[in-house]
Amino acid sequence: MxxxxxxxxxxxxxxxxxxxxxxxxxxxxxxFIGARPETDWLDGQVARDERGFILSGPDVGRPKGWPLERDPFLLETSMPGVFVAGDVRSGSVKRVASSVGEGAMAVRFVHEHLVP
Ligand SMILES: Cc1cc2nc3c(=O)[nH]c(=O)nc-3n(C[C@H](O)[C@H](O)[C@H](O)COP(=O)(O)OP(=O)(O)OC[C@H]3O[C@@H](n4cnc5c(N)ncnc54)[C@H](O)[C@@H]3O)c2cc1C
Structure with a gap:
C-alpha cells in the first residue's frame, strides 16, 4: 500500500x-483500479485468455464442439449467440467510447445470428 x-x-x-x-x-x-475482468464464474462456459478476458471472433477460432457452419462473428464468444463487448473482451481498447461502440456492434451481430 x-x-x-x-x-x-x-x-x-x-x-x-x-x-x-x-x-x-x-x-x-x-x-487505476477496477481493471480485473472477474470472469471466474464463466470458467468452462466461454473461452477466456490467460488473464481471464473473454475471447471472441477470430481470437476464439473455431472452438471444439462449435455447432454452426459459419465461424464466430467478430464479437461472438465460443458459445454461439453469446457476444462480448467492452473492457471484459480480450484485446479491447479499455476506453468508454470503444466499449459503447462495441455494444452497438454486438446488436448488429445478434440480429445476424437470429436472422441469418
Ligand atoms: C480508474 C480508471 C480510469 C479510467 N479512465 C478512463 C478515461 O479517462 N477515459 C476512458 O475512455 N476510459 C477510462 N477508463 C476505462 C473505462 O472506465 C472503461 O473502458 C469502461 O467503463 C468500460 O465499460 P464496460 O461497460 O465495458 O465495463 P464497466 O464500466 O466496468 O461495466 C461493467 C459493469 O458490469 C458489472 N458487473 C460485473 N460483473 C457482473 C456480474 N457478474 N453480474 C452483473 N453485473 C456485473 C460491474 O459492476 C459494472 O457495473 C478508466 C478505467 C478505470 C478503472
Whole structure:
C-alpha cells in the first residue's frame, strides 16, 4: 500500500514494501483500479485468455464442439449467440467510447445470428 505526502501539492508517495518503507518523488498520482475482468464464474462456459478476458471472433477460432457452419462473428464468444463487448473482451481498447461502440456492434451481430 502507499501514502501520498506533500505540502499543498503532491511531492512524494510512500510505499510499504517487504523491505520496509520507500519514498518515491512524484508530482502526480493516478489511481487505476477496477481493471480485473472477474470472469471466474464463466470458467468452462466461454473461452477466456490467460488473464481471464473473454475471447471472441477470430481470437476464439473455431472452438471444439462449435455447432454452426459459419465461424464466430467478430464479437461472438465460443458459445454461439453469446457476444462480448467492452473492457471484459480480450484485446479491447479499455476506453468508454470503444466499449459503447462495441455494444452497438454486438446488436448488429445478434440480429445476424437470429436472422441469418
Ligand atoms: C480508474 C480508471 C480510469 C479510467 N479512465 C478512463 C478515461 O479517462 N477515459 C476512458 O475512455 N476510459 C477510462 N477508463 C476505462 C473505462 O472506465 C472503461 O473502458 C469502461 O467503463 C468500460 O465499460 P464496460 O461497460 O465495458 O465495463 P464497466 O464500466 O466496468 O461495466 C461493467 C459493469 O458490469 C458489472 N458487473 C460485473 N460483473 C457482473 C456480474 N457478474 N453480474 C452483473 N453485473 C456485473 C460491474 O459492476 C459494472 O457495473 C478508466 C478505467 C478505470 C478503472
Amino acid at each position: 502507499s501514502a501520498a505526502q506533500g505540502n499543498g501539492h503532491l511531492e512524494s508517495v510512500r510505499f510499504l514494501t517487504p523491505d520496509g518503507e520507500q519514498d518515491v518523488e512524484a508530482e502526480a498520482m493516478f489511481i
